[in-house]
Amino acid sequence: MKVLILYYSMYGHIYRMAQAVREGAVGVKGAEVQLRRVPETLSEEILAKMGALEVQKSFAHVPVCQVDELAAADAIIFGAPTRFGNVCGQMRQFLDATGGLWAKNALVGKVGSVFTSSATQHGGQESTLLTFQVTLLHHGMVVVGLPYAFAGQTRMDEITGGSPYGASTIAGGDGSRQPSDNELEAARYQGRHVAQIAAKLFA
Numbered sequence: 314m315k316v317l318i319l320y321y322s323m324y325g326h327i328y329r330m331a332q333a334v335r336e337g338a339v340g341v342k343g344a345e346v347q348l349r350r351v352p353e354t355l356s357e358e359i360l361a362k363m364g365a366l367e368v369q370k371s372f373a374h375v376p377v378c379q380v381d382e383l384a385a386a387d388a389i390i391f392g393a394p395t396r397f398g399n400v401c402g403q404m405r406q407f408l409d410a411t412g413g414l415w416a417k418n419a420l421v422g423k424v425g426s427v428f429t430s431s432a433t434q435h436g437g438q439e440s441t442l443l444t445f446q447v448t449l450l451h452h453g454m455v456v457v458g459l460p461y462a463f464a465g466q467t468r469m470d471e472i473t474g475g476s477p478y479g480a481s482t483i484a485g486g487d488g489s490r491q492p493s494d495n496e497l498e499a500a501r502y503q504g505r506h507v508a509q510i511a512a513k514l515f516a
């Protein structure tokens with residue numbers, strides 16, 4: 314049973330969440346978990362101006378995903394930061410290249426799930442997750458979120474990401490806030506939950 318974790322991260326928050334998703338998924342018996350990133354679409358000049366060049370080097374070793382790798386997976390967990398309340402362009406461009414898979418019904422019946430990150434608490438996490446899931450539904454995927462069985466999403470004693478639509482983290486206006494223990498635990502829960510469902514469907 315193959316689980317693909319596919320992400321885009323500019324400043325490392327989604328990458329850290331993707332690692333936690335992976336930690337959750339690998340613990341499920343029979344799960345073969347792969348981590349992949351989508352291609353960067355911005356030039357090095359622009360990335361440097363955005364202050365992202367150095368941090369991107371820390372995950373440059375993660376292989377860039379080929380579109381056909383999606384067809385080989387049983388479950389795909391997508392991670393992308395919010396851009397203006399929506400999925401970032403790098404991920405959208407990759408998704409726009411999956412038309413050939415759509416034409417062949419190649420992703421129909423696979424498990425799909427999403428997680429995100431935004432600068433601010435109410436800057437579009439839910440809209441990003443929900444609009445992302447629309448694409449998965451067009452592909453005929455079985456969409457899985459983050460159930461309230463992960464009780465950490467109801468806590469009120471600290472600021473936290475996480476919703477029934479998927480795990481999330483809040484990076485802060487200057488990006489200095491890192492994923493909290495609770496947000497990482499949500500990501501682990503989601504990775505485990507998706508892999509457990511895929512195991513029931515495909516093992």
Ligand SMILES: Cc1cc2nc3c(=O)[nH]c(=O)nc-3n(C[C@H](O)[C@H](O)[C@H](O)COP(=O)(O)O)c2cc1C
Binds near residue numbers: 324432
């Ligand atoms: C062009 C652009 C648009 C953004 N739009 C939003 C937004 O609508 N709401 C928000 O809270 N954060 C917004 N952000 C902040 C990013 O979501 C934040 O940098 C990201 O979640 C950090 O994740 P990363 O480190 O994995 O890249 C935006 C950032 C950029 C560069």
